[in-house]
Amino acid sequence: MTNPSQRSTSLKGIPIPDEKPVVPSSRRKGHGRVTLRDVAIHAGVTTMTVSRYLRSSAKIAPETALKVAAALQTTGYTPNMQAGSLASGRSRIVAVIVPNMSHSIFADTLHGLGQSLQAAGLQMLVASSDYSLQQEEQQIRAVLGWAPAALVLTGRHHRAGVDALLQQARASGTPVMEMWDWNAQAAPDAMQVGFDHRRAGELMAQTLVQRGYQDFVFIDSSVREDFRAHERGMGFQNTLFALGQRSELIVAPEGDAVQAGQVVFSEWFAKQAAPIHCGIAFANDMLAVGAWKAAQMQCVACPDQLGLLGFGDFPLARHWGGGLSTLRIDGERIGRECAQLIQAHLRDELSAEVRQVNVMPELVYRAT
Numbered sequence: 001m002t003n004p005s006q007r008s009t010s011l012k013g014i015p016i017p018d019e020k021p022v023v024p025s026s027r028r029k030g031h032g033r034v035t036l037r038d039v040a041i042h043a044g045v046t047t048m049t050v051s052r053y054l055r056s057s058a059k060i061a062p063e064t065a066l067k068v069a070a071a072l073q074t075t076g077y078t079p080n081m082q083a084g085s086l087a088s089g090r091s092r093i094v095a096v097i098v099p100n101m102s103h104s105i106f107a108d109t110l111h112g113l114g115q116s117l118q119a120a121g122l123q124m125l126v127a128s129s130d131y132s133l134q135q136e137e138q139q140i141r142a143v144l145g146w147a148p149a150a151l152v153l154t155g156r157h158h159r160a161g162v163d164a165l166l167q168q169a170r171a172s173g174t175p176v177m178e179m180w181d182w183n184a185q186a187a188p189d190a191m192q193v194g195f196d197h198r199r200a201g202e203l204m205a206q207t208l209v210q211r212g213y214q215d216f217v218f219i220d221s222s223v224r225e226d227f228r229a230h231e232r233g234m235g236f237q238n239t240l241f242a243l244g245q246r247s248e249l250i251v252a253p254e255g256d257a258v259q260a261g262q263v264v265f266s267e268w269f270a271k272q273a274a275p276i277h278c279g280i281a282f283a284n285d286m287l288a289v290g291a292w293k294a295a296q297m298q299c300v301a302c303p304d305q306l307g308l309l310g311f312g313d314f315p316l317a318r319h320w321g322g323g324l325s326t327l328r329i330d331g332e333r334i335g336r337e338c339a340q341l342i343q344a345h346l347r348d349e350l351s352a353e354v355r356q357v358n359v360m361p362e363l364v365y366r367a368t
Helices: 036-042 047-055 062-075 080-087 104-119 133-144 160-171 198-210 229-240 255-271 285-299 316-321 331-346
Strands: 008-011 012-018 095-097 121-126 150-154 176-179 189-195 216-218 246-250 279-283 306-311 326-328 356-359 362-364
Touching: 012 279, 036 047, 036 062, 047 062, 095 133, 104 121, 104 229, 121 133, 133 150, 150 306, 160 176, 160 216, 176 331, 189 246, 189 331, 189 362, 198 216, 198 279, 198 306, 198 326, 216 229, 216 255, 216 285, 229 246, 229 356, 285 306, 316 326
Parallel strands: 095 121, 095 150, 150 176, 176 189, 189 356, 216 246, 216 279, 279 306, 306 326
Antiparallel strands: 008 012, 326 362
């Protein structure tokens, strides 16, 4: 509900502020930092109008918005977010921690999350844990000290010390979102947007079995704390065991993923007796592209002799050769869904039924 003192009149649907513009005061003492009042004086509007523009420029008359935008650019004004958080007890910053910002799947998620948050007047602060739970804990402790509007983490696996931090955050009213993961056994008040990685591994195994392959391999990530990849490997192995099929799990060597894929495939292939008819699933597309490159050097035919199934639908995987078969994840949708749940929580409109969103991957069939 609008405060009567903050209402505006309207002319042909265009909102017009009803306050009087700020008039410069000869007694105002300079202190070095550009203030909201400085911007208002420069634009010839009220401080309330500048504040409204910063929250949502679409709510300001176009001519007025141009004046405020020009004044902001000329004065170099930046909002004092610390002062705002001290006054309200909560900032407008959403802290997001991802394992790796260079992977396109996480970049897509950050894009969808950032755009949706910005439309709601929230800004995103991103940190990369580099798949280190210890580093993640340090980052969580640091950002919570700034009273963020919300905290978004990747996955549900954290160090023991993080549980207490997250409980304290939730108790203080800070929503905690775990994205890129989904667990049916999660607490009713947990906020999750993602999918069951064991189920994704099951889907990979079932797909290769249906394609008629006789031997099966899962090439796992070398990163010890890449729990989601390891869960896909377990889902893959367990499904094949239940079907009475032979399977092998191999951990890729450390280093560049494409090169690691080449190395691990070459070592595996050297031990095989011809002919082969094997289906191989990978923790990510980069490993799969490296293996595909090595298979081409060995003149192994895909998909007749060898079926390769990646994960992530990375840009390189789409364009290499005839394209890599893979599991595609709508990372941007994950980001948008996270933003919507956060906004609903901040408005006290979040129901128990929509706290957890399951976004399952999609199989994409290409040349492999």
